[in-house]
Amino acid sequence: MVEQNEHDKKSGDILLELEDIYMYFGKVCALNGISMKVRKGEIHSVIGPNGAGKTVMMNIINGIYRPQKGSIYYKGERINKLKPHKRARLGLSRTFQKIELFGGMTVLDNIRLGRHLHLKSGIISGSIYIGKTQREEIEARRFIEEEIIDLLEIESIRKKTVHMLPYGLQKRVELGRALALEPELIILDEPLAGLNLEEVEDMARFILDINEEKRWKVTCILVEHDMGVVMDLSDRVFVLNFGNMIMDGAPKDVQANPDVVKAYLGEEDLYSTRR
């Protein structure tokens, strides 16, 4: 009961709303009338078996795909027609399931790129560099060092080229890049996949940090298969199965729901995979 109250206190206005989304690829129905409400300040998880349409859903929120039917509202504004870079301007950032970093750039440059929208210098002042651009770059560097690199504990690799890094660190850099945008809503598409136990714990800590710290207060949409982490972190869990919504509720209710258990191939001891 205490947890329930805490949840109510945390969740404020609706930040993102999906309304009756249908998405087809040819005749394959990837999403079948999905509706979802993400409230400000919560961690809203999306779970489901492989091929359930979780990543399609994230791509729709992000604008990479456009749904055939249905509406997406962000802060009450319909954003169906906006391209991904316009949505980023609204404060929507994401990480990817398969790491989509810029392989040839250093860690620092990758995170600087996340800062893109906050930099104002155009092509002319950029080509002169001295003056406006230099001040701005130093300001961006200060922000990245003090806020992001410090938070994610990647000081030692800041000048390494990204494609040389181990997988776990790449995931962390990707989170850093998404954070550099200073987003209000961040989509975390399987941030824990392929990490070892220690890295999972680190990453879970970072997710809680960015969600709860006063500096960040980022609303998170978390797509994840690791049930232990999902049930511990999330305020709400959205369960998807082959394009259909099964339920959307508090973790405790989700765990109790027999349909959810069935969707996961009837694995009775599903939630005890990790602990």
Place this chain on the structure above:
Amino acid sequence: MAYLPCGVYHEKYSQDQAFWQTNFIRGKMVLLAVFSLLVIPIFLTDYLSEFILLIYWAMGALGVQLLIGFCGQLTLGHAAFLAVGAYSSFLLMTLPWPMFMHQIGAVYPLVLIISAIIAGLWCVLFGLPSARVKGFYLILTTMAAQFITVDFFIAKYVSQIGGRQQDLTLSSDLVKIGPWTIDSKVDIYLFGVILLVISMAVVANLVRSKTGRAWIAIRDNDIAGEAMGINIIGYKLYAFFVSGFIGGLTGAFWGASRNIISVEDFLFGKSLWLVGIILIGGVGSLHGVVFGSLFMVFLIWALQEIVGMIGGTGNIIYFKEIAFGLAICGFLLFEPNGLAYRWWQSKNYFNLWPFSY
């Protein structure tokens, strides 16, 4: 990854982001400046033509490097934008400018900038398909730029202007910046050095600021770039504009150094050579542009000497192509990252020398 010598610590972000971080490097840069501004024009006058050619190739390849190496937009038609720059600078010079502007030497700088802008806009025009197509298909559209611009527009119409048959000429006393008349070889060389340094600095500055990072992001991963808020199409067109701008400057410089231009200077082969230079020098590296042009100019010069010594006279032109083609094959097989990577490796090696780590 920059290694700093022992005992050098940065205390400010501006120090860490500077181009030249230690006094040793600054000293090397001063030496380079002395070499290129004093030693070459005074002592190496016999080789000035080669150095002018070197600047020309380096500037041309810089535009290609920006498109292919930094923005990932494959192009095989860059000679077209060189041609647009050269021809528009020649034609703009023939306009009836007021006499006093000629006297104070304001005409040529103005013409230089205007023709570079024309070339940039022309490049944007042929960059528009990049919004829709990538890779091999973009190569085709840029090849279309080559053939439409040079073989059709310029050969059929522009070069007929004024009743001249094929070539346009420009009197060298018109090429005047302020009080400086650029007519001797030394002047042309110094003019070229200034142009090359400015365009190199512009590209280097862009690459370390917002615009260039967006270009590299488009090259490496455009979907993620767009999710991070980059307007992909806009930045691609920026890249085409800057690349065409530099191409236009290159063409105008070529015209000024020859005082005569003809269609033959800008055929498809030249576009291929420009791409070859960055393949040899290293794709995605500013050093690579200079290394590639050095390799090419001096390789050909050495070949000419050798063939002259052997006594072969006629077929030197084919030797050139064969040698260059073989060099590209060799680099793709044995050093796909080009001379710039080799340079970086040897620098790193000597950073720690004589210890292995």
